[in-house]
Amino acid sequence: MGEINSAYILSTEHRPNFSSFIKVDKIPIIDLSQTSQENLISDIGKACEEWGFFHIINHGVSSDLINKVANETKKFFQLSMEEKKKLRRDAVNATGYHDSEHTNLTKDWKEVYDCLINEGIQYPCTDDPNDLELWTLKNHWPQSLPHFRETIAEYGEKLEKLSFKLLELISLSLGLSGDKFFDCFENQLSLVRLNYYPPCPSPDLALGIGPHKDPCVLTIVAQDDTGGLQVKNNSVGGWVPIEPIPGALVVNVGDVFQVWSNDKYDSAIHRAVVNSQKERYSYPFFFFPGHDVMVKPAEELVSEQGLAKYKPYNFGKYYSNRTRHDFNKEKVAGKEIHDFKISD
Numbered sequence: 001m002g003e004i005n006s007a008y009i010l011s012t013e014h015r016p017n018f019s020s021f022i023k024v025d026k027i028p029i030i031d032l033s034q035t036s037q038e039n040l041i042s043d044i045g046k047a048c049e050e051w052g053f054f055h056i057i058n059h060g061v062s063s064d065l066i067n068k069v070a071n072e073t074k075k076f077f078q079l080s081m082e083e084k085k086k087l088r089r090d091a092v093n094a095t096g097y098h099d100s101e102h103t104n105l106t107k108d109w110k111e112v113y114d115c116l117i118n119e120g121i122q123y124p125c126t127d128d129p130n131d132l133e134l135w136t137l138k139n140h141w142p143q144s145l146p147h148f149r150e151t152i153a154e155y156g157e158k159l160e161k162l163s164f165k166l167l168e169l170i171s172l173s174l175g176l177s178g179d180k181f182f183d184c185f186e187n188q189l190s191l192v193r194l195n196y197y198p199p200c201p202s203p204d205l206a207l208g209i210g211p212h213k214d215p216c217v218l219t220i221v222a223q224d225d226t227g228g229l230q231v232k233n234n235s236v237g238g239w240v241p242i243e244p245i246p247g248a249l250v251v252n253v254g255d256v257f258q259v260w261s262n263d264k265y266d267s268a269i270h271r272a273v274v275n276s277q278k279e280r281y282s283y284p285f286f287f288f289p290g291h292d293v294m295v296k297p298a299e300e301l302v303s304e305q306g307l308a309k310y311k312p313y314n315f316g317k318y319y320s321n322r323t324r325h326d327f328n329k330e331k332v333a334g335k336e337i338h339d340f341k342i343s344d
């Protein structure tokens with residue numbers, strides 16, 4: 001076992017136990033090209049209900065584009081630390097390079113690069129409800145990689161389109177109209193993230209990213225063939241690896257959909273383990289609403305179920321609180337959707 005910096009070392013109960021992973025072949029694979037729209041909607045609804053995670057195939061994002069993203073990502077993370085740090089994230093602009101992300105106050109074994117698909121979008125300066133001032137957000141582009149920007153922008157554009165398709169299908173699976181939430185994306189804060197997980201000498205002591213739920217509406221992830229992403233599933237009793245399938249993308253339900261669905265769908269807890277042999281790359285797209293959106297359970301589902309399970313929250317204020325405190329590595333209230341839960 002090698003030596004790693006103590007900032008990465010998890011407390012005993014949070015360490016991944018490699019002998020306890022539960023291999024199942026049940027993570028649903030949804031073929032988006034299937035002819036029956038009815039079957040497609042019902043398969044997606046079942047996958048959201050049972051796992052909150054599924055693979056998609058025939059999704060329309062070419063392997064050629066994903067290979068180009070992979071090449072640019074590799075080149076990006078190979079830049080000198082001096083160059084990467086010039087593109088560093090700060091407390092306001094949660095975009096750019098970052099190598100000290102923490103989940104649950106322990107450092108993640110990874111480097112990341114984030115960029116907004118809509119550069120110039122606005123976002124609250126603070127989480128104070130009385131402070132109405134907005135920042136204009138910008139990306140940090142590496143000047144020394146001539147094809148990086150256009151490649152990542154093209155990837156963002158394709159995944160945004162696919163996200164709208166999934167949004168429509170998931171809404172229909174809840175019995176809502178397909179375009180029910182489309183307006184929420186006028187000022188969308190959606191992000192492309194590039195994740196680089198270097199080989200780790202002690203993969204049993206650290207995690208690439210610790211257990212978390214995604215705060216967005218939904219996430220789509222392209223991953224390389226290394227493996228490491230896992231979902232927690234209580235009905236099978238533990239951590240289930242999401243094995244990479246060549247050409248497939250992974251989709252997971254985010255916190256906003258959990259609230260919109262009034263808990264019919266769960267934003268599943270997931271994490272990424274690392275290994276001592278091989279680096280891993282993944283390329284998530286986080287589909288976020290605009291800062292001005294009030295997130296609350298869909299009224300159709302509230303009337304059906306007889307009660308709303310969440311208090312409404314302003315997405316921009318919530319996200320600003322979360323980003324600032326994550327940056328400062330502070331644990332505070334109002335960072336998780338359970339903080340808005342109405343106890344039943």
Ligand SMILES: O=C(O)CCC(=O)C(=O)O
Nearest residue numbers: 195209223229272282284
């Ligand atoms: O690396 C992955 O496969 C997923 C990473 C992830 O969960 C995240 O960045 O939120």
Ligand SMILES: [Fe+2]
Nearest residue numbers: 212213214270
């Ligand atoms: Fe995630």
